[in-house]
Amino acid sequence: MAKQKHASRGERGIPGPPGPVGRTGATGKTGATGRRGAAGKPVAAAPSIPDERMELLTLVEGQIEDIYKELDIQMKRMAQLQMQSTSCALRSESSPATQTRPARQTETLTEAEKQFGTTWKAAMIGKGWT
16 A cells, blocks of 8 residues: 655644543552550649739739720710810801911911810810920
8 A cells, every 4th residue: 555645733732631530459458556655644734823813913904994994085085175176176267266367376286286176285284284
């Protein structure tokens, strides 16, 4: 037979799926069981805290809770003062008396005055805390 000339091949395509899985091979005989290890040491119990320290710890935790409550009250008061000063500032901006105030006076506010309003500073001066 005469050999025929074939045209050149194109690029290869993507590979197909894998074939079926073959049979599982025979298993061997199970080996002998090894020796048992030495027993572990018993774990010591955690040392208990003396009653005096527990009482002190309870007292300190109570004081911390009291501080948190007081801080919460003070933060609410500061927020209320800030709301009052904001509403006063809005009312004063709409009044004609604000129009005559010099611009320099509003530019020299401290950070505390900007944050909490001038009412806060007036209250601090009145109590002698400045």
